[in-house]
Amino acid sequence: MWPLIIVGGIILLVIMSLVGIFNALVRLRNQVDNAWSQIDVQLKRRHDLIPNLVETAKGYMQHERGTFESITKARSEAMGARTVDQASKAEGMLSDALSKFMLVVENYPDLKANQNFLSLQEELTSTENKIAFARQGYNDQVLFYNNKIQMFPSNVVAGMFNFTKREFFEIENAAEREVPKVSFS
Amino acid sequence: MWEQIRVNKRNSVLLLGTMALALAGLGFVMGLAFGGPEGGFIGLIIATAVWLVLMLVSFAAGDQILLASSKAVPVTHEVHPQLFNVVEEMKIAANLPKMPKVYIINEASPNAFATGRSPETASVAVTAGLLAKLNRDELQGVIAHEMSHIVNRDILFVTLAGVMLGSIVLLSQVFLRGMLYGGMGSSRRYSSRSSSNQGGGQIVMVVIALIAAILAPIMAQLLYFALSRRREYLADAGAVRLTRYPEGLASALEKIAGDRTPLEAANKVTAPMYISLPFKGRKAAHLHSTHPPIEERIRILRNMSRGASFKDYSDAYSQTVGRASVIPAGEAKQAEPVELRQASAEGKRETGQRKQMRDVGDIMRKVSGFAFLTCACGIKMKVPPNFKGDQVKCPRCGRISSVHG
Structure with missing residues (x-):
């Protein structure tokens, strides 16, 4: 009688710990997916903010047509992107155009005194940060998840139920790689 | 990050267990002192009951009580x-x-804290002074510090430990007062009923209980x-x-340390929750403070030049303090490359003293429901929430503007 109970107990313990590991893996995978969708939400929010910002700033900055054009162009490219590769390139371009715009704004004190513009600027700064932090958070989650499915004993469960490794997400930032071009046209 | 949470959970259990034992022991000894051999168990039961009630209350509404006692307003x-x-x-x-709930405390002293039972029910509270004095990057550092408390489950620990500490202090206070005013009478009544040799044991118990009642809160506090x-x-x-x-975070801490305005809404129990201890310029604060000296925290942060991982902080800590690190070993070993970033454009903005004072006032008024109107001539008017009329006259140009709309 006793050996049966002991063997049964051990089997029950193993099953319970397997269930625990499986649930932990599922939770981690969901967190990775959730972190990914966070990035999407913030990118979309940035696209929504830009028309308002351009509208408000246009009246004050007649001489910066080139800046506005590059922002609008990058925005429509980013919104029309089909693949992840295209999207990360276009979003990188948009980031560059926006940071250039923010630098130019410093030359227009009237615009900087406009309450409406100030609140738009705060929203845009925050959205830029949120994109960066969402990416950071996503990569952190991927690290936890990948560690978990590679380490013993969870790697056994991961192998049984086909949990696969995830890739890190890097936004292509043209400004960080290219030498700045100076033009006098 | 996982290991940190695990270490934290273990420490929390350890601390809460020790405190529970101290509480039970205190109840037992006090019961013995008051009511003889059977009294010990009655004391134990009373102590447990006090603890249970406080625990249930703090689990159900601990964060709300703390926020309300700090006069924090949800925004x-x-x-x-x-x-x-x-x-x-x-x-x-x-x-x-x-998303944590966000609260503002209407005070000019810069400070912040987080509370709640779990990351799902967390709240963050900052003072109006903090908002006016810090720039965007500094505010981000302070909020990130509070977020780490939430992620590490420190908020639950602080709430529970506060309750434990509170009940130990409460019990020993009740006991000491009882000894002073009525306790001696009741024990004399008891000893007259019993034989004389038991009366001797009674006095020993009273002495032990007295010592325990004085020492227990101090020990519990030190551990905490x-x-x-x-x-x-x-x-x-x-x-x-x-x-x-x-x-x-370093320059935020510097600004907070440099500020001498006391925080009115903080008391002894809520003080350890804040990012920087709210009582300034007291000598005793150095002896058994819940917070490390703020200058040391700033120096450690400024010594982080290579990266932003836990390992980099751990290295900077040993370099600054000269002792082994406070970061759990497994965490510090992970040499993940985490790059530092540059200050944001808005991070460089500095505001003058006068503007800061005005900002504190504006934030406080906004929190208490003032309406802000800008007249066509450019003057800004602040209308109190109890203002009855629909229109206000501009004090400079005399134009009439509508309050609603």
Whole structure:
């Protein structure tokens, strides 16, 4: 009688710990997916903010047509992107155009005194940060998840139920790689 | 980050267990002193009952009680968009399941704290003074510090430990008062009923109970402080990990340390929750403070020049303090490359003293429901919430503007 109970107990313990590991893996995978969708939400929010910002700033900055054009162009490219590769390139371009715009704004004190513009600027700064932090958070989650499915004993469960490794997400930032071009046209 | 949470949970259980034992022992000894051999168990039961009630209350509404006693007001995005945005940024960076509730405390002294039972029910409270004095990067550092407390489950620990400490202090206070005013009478009554040799034991018990009643709260407090200091370092390390910008938190701490305005709403129990201890310029604060000296925290942060990982913080800590690190070993070994970032454009903005004072006033008025109107001539008018009329006259140009709309 006793050996049966002991063997049964051990089997029950193993099953319970397997269930625990499986649930932990599922939770981690969901967190990775959730972190990914966070990035999407913030990118979309940035696209929504830009028309308002351009509208408000246009009246004050007649001489910066080139800046506005590059922002609008990058925005429509980013919104029309089909693949992840295209999207990360276009979003990188948009980031560059926006940071250039923010630098130019410093030359227009009237615009900087406009309450409406100030609140738009705060929203845009925050959205830029949120994109960066969402990416950071996503990569952190991927690290936890990948560690978990590679380490013993969870790697056994991961192998049984086909949990696969995830890739890190890097936004292509043209400004960080290219030498700045100076033009006098 | 996982290991940190595990270590924290173990320490919490350890601390709460020790405190529960101390509480039970205190109840037992007091019962013995008051009512003889059978009294010990009655004392034990009373102590347990007090603890259970306080525990249930603090689990159900501990955060609400703490927020209310700090006079924190819940705010929306409109009241202070930047604060809201920064909290949301850090929520995203920390991967919290839910946006914490945001509160503002109407005080000029810069400070902040987080509370709640779990990351799902967390709240962050900052003072109006903090909002006016810090720039965006610094505010981000402070909020990231509070987020780390939420992620590490420190908020539950502080709430529970506070309750434990509170009940131990309460019990020993009741006992000491009882001894002073009525206790002696009751024990004399008891000893007259019993034989004389039992009366001798009674006096010994009373002495032991007295010593226990005096020592228990002090011991409990010391233990609580010892573990809280570590949490502050860990939260600083976590904040840098989230923002990738140690200078933000460092200069925020510098501004907070340099401010001499006392925080009116803080008391002995709520004090350890704040990012910096609210009582300034007291000598005793150095002896058994829940927080490490703020200058040391700043120096550690400024010594982080290579990266923003836990390992980098741990290295900077040993370099600054000269002792082994406070970061759990497994965490410190992970040499993940985490790059530092540059100050944001708005991070460089500095505001003058007068503007800061005006900002504090504006934030406080906004929190208490004032309406802000801008007249066509450019003057800004602040209309109190109890203002009855629909229109106000501009004090400079005399134009009439509508309050609603």
